[in-house]
Amino acid sequence: MVKQVYPSYFITGASSGLGRHLALELAARAAKHNWPLSLALTARRLELLEELKKEIAALAPAVRVKTAVLDVTWDDDAIWRVITECHAELGNLHCFVVNAGIAATARMIGASDRNFAVERPVLATNLIGAMATTDAAVRYIRENGINKTPEQAHIVGISSFSSLGVTNRSSYSVSKAALERYLDILRMESAGQGIHVTTIIPGYIDTPINQHRPHRPFLITAEAGAVAMANAMTVRGGGAGNALVPWWPWAIMWTVFNWIPKWLYFWYVPRMTKGHEPDQAKRD
Ligand SMILES: NC(=O)c1ccc[n+]([C@@H]2O[C@H](COP(=O)([O-])OP(=O)(O)OC[C@H]3O[C@@H](n4cnc5c(N)ncnc54)[C@H](OP(=O)(O)O)[C@@H]3O)[C@@H](O)[C@H]2O)c1
Structure with a gap:
């Protein structure tokens, strides 16, 4: 049975790809089952968020949507301000999907381009930005007693299969590996407090982040990815942990690797x- 646990979600990186399709999937479920739902949709590109809001209004008119510009590399106060603005308009926010992320250019460590600068934004967005969002979200949850409500609270972080360590993707791999460890620490710190933590580990899902790549094994559509993500996010409490998305074949490969x-x-x-990278990595 399709379950939607939370009446409200705050999603970063909702303007595109997985964030966008997750919002549509949650709205479709709410409309189908007549569930109450509020969505706080954030990203840097407001025009895309406004288009998404219109799509959701057509699909699920009862779903309440607040759009807000949020760059996760902003300072902590700015992230906090966006969360509290969304709370002021939508009420209690129960589930935070820490999804915003960027990919790195394929580049070997020590490449002759002398361009370590391209690695910095990856860490700033995928790791520091995700940590700052999570930190603000957990503070918000505790200060507003969201974890003490019957629905409780949930932090969902989006990692990647690349967290295992992939050549020519050092900053991306490291950002996701460190994010997984960070979420493990949160899971331990918040155990038994009504704050559930799920780390989603996607394989290849067809979104703009990887559409330039020539090899995308076991690729699934963004729609199918959103269904799998939404399902994984309904697992709470003792069951919450890592969720490979889609389960097949990535969970098997994860265990083997x-x-x-x-x-x-x-x-x-x-x-x-080898041979999967069209750019810098091949030349060095
Ligand atoms: N698709 C896959 O196969 C796959 C696999 C493993 C992991 N992931 C992870 O899934 C997450 C979503 O990626 P996607 O596949 O949906 O790619 P995408 O279509 O490129 O979406 C990335 C989203 O992140 C937002 N974003 C980027 N930088 C941001 C910033 N500084 N502040 C706030 N938002 C920012 C973008 O919105 P704006 O540009 O409007 O800000 C966009 O909405 C990422 O964390 C990615 O690493 C994806």
Whole structure:
């Protein structure tokens, strides 16, 4: 049975890809089952958020939507201000989807381009931005007692299969690996307090972040990815943890890659990714 646990969601990176399709999927479920739903949709491109708001209004007129510009690399006060503005308009916010992210240009460590600068925004957005969003969200949840409401609260962070460590994607891989560890720490710190934590680990889902890449194994559509994400986010409490999206075949591969000896991983991964990169990585 399709379950939608929360009456409200705050989503970063909602203007495109997974964030956008997740908002549409949640709205469709609410409309179908007559569930109350409020969505706080944030990103840097307001015009895309406004288009999404119109689409949701056509699909699910009863769903309340607040759009807000939020760049997750802004300072902490600015992130806090956006959350409190959304609360003022929509009421209690129960589930925060920490989704905003960017990909890195394919680049080897120490590349002759002398362009480490391209790596910095990846860490600033995917890791520091995600941590700052999570920090503000957890403070908001505690200060407003959202975790003490019957629905409780949930932080959902979007990592990546690349967190295992992929050649020519060092900053992206590191940003996602560190985010997973950060969410593990939150899971321990908030255990038993009504703040659930889920780390979504997608494989390849067809969105603008990877549409330039020539090889996208086991690719699924953004619509299918959103369904799988929405399902994974309904698992709470003791069940909350890592969710591979889609489950098949990534959960199997995740288990294998986490258990094989490191030397085998180090031998296999560069061979697996060789020739997949169209740009810098091939030249260096
Ligand atoms: N698609 C996949 O196969 C896949 C696989 C693994 C992990 N992921 C992760 O899934 C998440 C969503 O990616 P996607 O696939 O949906 O890609 P996408 O279509 O490119 O969407 C990325 C979203 O992040 C937002 N964003 C980027 N920088 C931001 C910033 N500084 N502040 C606020 N929002 C920002 C973008 O909106 P604005 O530009 O309007 O701000 C956009 O809405 C990312 O964290 C990505 O790493 C995706």
